[in-house]
Amino acid sequence: EDQVTQSPEALRLQEGESSSLNCSYTVSGLRGLFWYRQDPGKGPEFLFTLYSAGEEKEKERLKATLTKKESFLHITAPKPEDSATYLCAVQAARGSTLGRLYFGRGTQLTVWP
């Protein structure tokens, strides 16, 4: 069974304190790994897609990396506005359910001034 596990469940950082969020996965062939940001009471907002081990993507203070078994979302010098829940999802290569994603439960990030 495909599984996505995110850690930690919650993370509190002081403004400027860099850290990383982890997403480990077990799928039968990876078509893509996706990172989303979700603010309270809103729908998830797409951040990145990674397709193969070794790939990296960056956006402002966020950098996502991918290995064969996990992905990291590195946050450099975070600001309070980076506070949100970050979701990881994977798409498996097998089967006919194209487009279906399997989501982790998320990491709730709080950045305090």
Added chain:
Amino acid sequence: DVKVTQSSRYLVKRTGEKVFLECVQDMDHENMFWYRQDPGLGLRLIYFSYDVKMKEKGDIPEGYSVSREKKERFSLILESASTNQTSMYLCASNGLLGGNEQFFGPGTRLTVL
């Protein structure tokens, strides 16, 4: 920009009522999805559709049905609402020509009394 809209942000219904949640996307996407999101449980897939009039069950379809009469519109139906269906409902879509990332609507917070 991809836009996914949902018919209501907040909805309050009584036990036993029939409830319709509607979702519209404007990017000509083939695939559409309905999730519910509950604290501690993450996003759970209820139903999805990969074409007009086509539907597939997700992980928690019990108590729900769906309708897709037009490509841009995907409706979630609660035939007889129950209190355990109180949740945040999120609609998403993606297309065959894109990068497989799903784009989400703003969500509908449904309360069943």
